[in-house]
Amino acid sequence: MLTKFATRHFSSTASTAYKVSVLGAAGGIGQPLSLLMKLNHKVTQLSLYDLRLGAGVATDISHIPTNSTVTGFGPEDNGLAKALDGADVVLIPAGVPRKPGMTRDDLFNTNASIVRDLAKAAADHSPNAAILVISNPVNSTVPIVAEVLKAKGVYNPKKLFGVTTLDVLRSSRFLSEVAKTNPVHEIVPVVGGHSGITIVPLISQTNHKNLPKETYDALVHRIQFGGDEVVQAKGGAGSATLSMAQAGARFAGAVLNGLAGEQDIVECSFVDSPLYKSEGVEFFSSKVTLGVDGVKQIHGLGNLTNAEEEMVNTAKETLIKNIEKGVNFVKQNP
Template identity: 30%
Template sequence: MLVTRKFSNILTRSRTIKSSVRLFQVCVMGGASEIGQAVSLLLRTEPAVSKLVIHDTWEAAPGVVIELSHIPANSTLKGYLGEVTMKQALGSSDLVLLVGGLLKTPGVSDKACLDANMEFVKTVSSQIGRLSKMPFVGVVAEPLNSLVPMAAELMRNTGTFDGRKLFGVTTIDWIRAQTLFGTLHGMAPEECFVPVICGHSNKTTVPLISQSRPGANMTGTEIRKFVSELQRYDEIVTQAKHGKSPTVSVAYSVLVFVQGILAALSGQHAHVHAYIENNDFGTSYFSGLVQVDSNGVKEMTRYTNHISEYECQILEEALDQLRKDVATGKKILEVE
């Protein structure tokens, strides 16, 4: 397994793609949500986006589109409101982002969040499945571990589906690990690479310090503290924001993901951090560094050398939880 500085360079390039030609249409479903607005703002002037489409069922959506129109950009901007316009919003899009739904905040139970976001993803996925050709799809709504498998099952049963084009956006996990690792060791974060694998939740996110580049000597206690902090970042940010969920860093991570996908669509070699359909790790879905081309997923990076005993232990525990999360998502069709 080659895990060297070249991966950091690949990912850094994907964040700074520049093009004099705008080529791609990106649709932000849930674009009037807190995260959706931040994502839309970042994409408004993204060079590779020729048309930005904003869709939401929230009545404030037209105002969001008007605000975005005040930003000077050489791209087309279009807004849609309500479920009846969803097919129009999705049509001709190269990439669709599902960023709406309910944010997990204090007072909102896991079940309430899951139920609300299942409805959001269910509605959008069913419409995507009816398109003549499936666009690339990035799911941001939580919990990814369950919602991505659910989206896949719905698309399969609705019509058009290509598993290579469905991604759960987990770039935030890599960004956090990269920054935490760099800060801890006095290194420039952009020069650091820490693989983060398995799933996308506090119980299934597994950073591999043994595979980090540059390497660093860390005691067992330091490694456990690193893992704990990374897995608790959502909680840490929410507490610091007095009950508000992370949005700014998540939006930036979505931008990084979009840049990687659009690079792949334009014929460049690209990698993204994502949660995808993958049967190689004892579960049907898995998260990690994914090589992507214009057809979608090519392969996921594997790490087989010098994995520590502690990492194997937490990975096994995470896989047990991940299998349960995946099963929850797949069961949606059993109760229809």
């Protein structure tokens, strides 16, 4: 039986007042993500940082009447440290977006430096926070954050997450279009990583196990490369920002629910995982149960079809290279 994602059973034993910091809050993802976090009632302090317009976005969002205070910071006056101080959850959407023809890996050189520097600041000023990495390429940026935290002596694998939730959202939507169903009721685990062929939707674990091969192949391809649709549709003027903001807010909400002691909070995420460590795959996305300490349980993949097994094997090969790229970047650019 498939566990429902982000099921919520409230427990009153843990605090439900949290500080959330968004790093890159004035960007295409950062602004709608900040808005959505302002609407989350567990967030009592919302701290927004960007190189420019952080204070402006904070002022704009602060007018929304939910029970949280919003503060905005820029690089001046030690703003990044102030934004991070005491944070429970740190969201990192900072970086440059994809342009037509670019893969997530093409973003690496620019975004790797940004993520490394933000990870250093988080290690110094919010070492106990759950860190949610949105900046692409996630398969490499999450290992970058891990290496920085290790170097600073504050690495907690239970509190580092690569946000792959957009793949889950797309899977629900695209499958519903094929199956002519309500996407709200389509729950699709997505495992592997967060780019192209590393994205493995487990369609066999839904109610639509017997799709015609041509339909299935087209669906999987659309899920894996759905981001390209947005880049092309925006004519090079942007990438998936609004859907990614919703994905980030959903996952952040699930993390907050876990921290608050709610039970059976399950989402997919790219985490430090034991599933394929023996094969050299240090990070892997699968269903995880979230709790008061971050990751409470990492779930296995369950029964897979031959096609899914093949996709997982292909994903592992690519992930080893992606992860190594992130680790090597920190070694060469500490």
